[in-house]
Amino acid sequence: MQFPLRLGSRGSPLALTQANMVAGALRAAHGWGPEAIRIVPIKTSGDRIQDRPLAEVGGKALWTKELDRALFEEEIDFAVHSMKDVETIRPAEIVIAAMLPRADVRDRLIGAESLDALPAGARVGTSSPRRSAQILRARPDVSIVLFRGNVDTRLRRLAGGEAEATLLAAAGLDRLGRSDIGHAVPVETMLPAPAQGAVGIETLAAREDVRAALAAIDDACTSACVRAERALLAALGADCRAPVAALALREGDMIRLRAEILREDGRSFEAGEARFAVDALEAAAELARDLLARAEPDLRAHFRR
Numbered sequence: 561m562q563f564p565l566r567l568g569s570r571g572s573p574l575a576l577t578q579a580n581m582v583a584g585a586l587r588a589a590h591g592w593g594p595e596a597i598r599i600v601p602i603k604t605s606g607d608r609i610q611d612r613p614l615a616e617v618g619g620k621a622l623w624t625k626e627l628d629r630a631l632f633e634e635e636i637d638f639a640v641h642s643m644k645d646v647e648t649i650r651p652a653e654i655v656i657a658a659m660l661p662r663a664d665v666r667d668r669l670i671g672a673e674s675l676d677a678l679p680a681g682a683r684v685g686t687s688s689p690r691r692s693a694q695i696l697r698a699r700p701d702v703s704i705v706l707f708r709g710n711v712d713t714r715l716r717r718l719a720g721g722e723a724e725a726t727l728l729a730a731a732g733l734d735r736l737g738r739s740d741i742g743h744a745v746p747v748e749t750m751l752p753a754p755a756q757g758a759v760g761i762e763t764l765a766a767r768e769d770v771r772a773a774l775a776a777i778d779d780a781c782t783s784a785c786v787r788a789e790r791a792l793l794a795a796l797g798a799d800c801r802a803p804v805a806a807l808a809l810r811e812g813d814m815i816r817l818r819a820e821i822l823r824e825d826g827r828s829f830e831a832g833e834a835r836f837a838v839d840a841l842e843a844a845a846e847l848a849r850d851l852l853a854r855a856e857p858d859l860r861a862h863f864r865r
């Protein structure tokens with residue numbers, strides 16, 4: 561293997577923090593020095609387009625396309641991603657080689673202690689169809705304001721009075737050293753997005769040396785759970801912009817997968833769960849089909865490909 565290994569990352573503060581976590585884990589696992597890994601920031605189209613909801617931007621692979629290209633052109637040896645932002649359908653030449661131990665999976669509400677505590681008619685800033693739907697289900701009186709951009713941008717817009725509250729992933733806030741802000745929303749109220757809180761590392765399938773090095777930092781439990789959540793998402797024909805929530809937890813040799821599909825206005829939803837052996841991912845697809853079969857036409861329409 562040729563050093564330094566080049567780790568591609570988005571350039572946002574959160575992405576770079578996660579890249580440093582990956583580099584640190586690899587150095588510790590292999591006893592490598594600080595020079596062994598170089599972080600290469602790469603601008604993605606998702607980072608450039610800030611003024612429209614992602615669902616409207618339409619193009620797929622907003623966060624991955626440029627990093628994929630850098631992998632193919634051998635500008636980088638591996639790439640770090642928030643697994644939540646990685647599409648379910650990936651190029652066949654690319655593999656998810658490892659995931660770091662998952663962080664807090666919950667969303668944190670900033671600006672109020674709980675959804676119930678929001679003032680009547682409050683404006684809540686988010687660009688996530690899942691969060692919008694879950695908020696509106698709990699609080700049909702609030703209005704949703706489009707909030708995009710990185711964590712700092714969203715907090716600035718909140719401070720600027722553009723909304724009374726916003727929601728951010730606890731994992732991102734914690735990694736940025738902002739554990740002090742917001743109130744965690746229980747997963748029973750807001751089931752998280754599939755793969756929320758998980759950091760993954762991708763490389764080319766052909767790079768056996770890199771894959772072996774990455775295997776040393778793979779958290780098997782996180783990988784198994786996130787793979788189950790992604791299998792459900794894939795079977796729904798959905799991506800990270802669809803109003804889908806899913807959370808898998810290990811229970812001994814089994815995985816317990818909870819999932820929810822919602823209409824974006826929160827007026828209709830289906831929830832379910834399944835228990836299956838760690839490798840029996842077909843059960844996740846079955847749960848997806850079951851949710852779709854129960855969904856009323858307007859809800860199912862969100863998932864028509």
Ligand SMILES: NCc1[nH]cc(CCC(=O)O)c1CC(=O)O
Binds near residue numbers: 642729730731755758
């Ligand atoms: N879509 C943006 C995104 N992708 C991953 C995270 C947070 C970190 C994580 O979930 O691992 C965030 C920000 C957020 O949702 O608040």
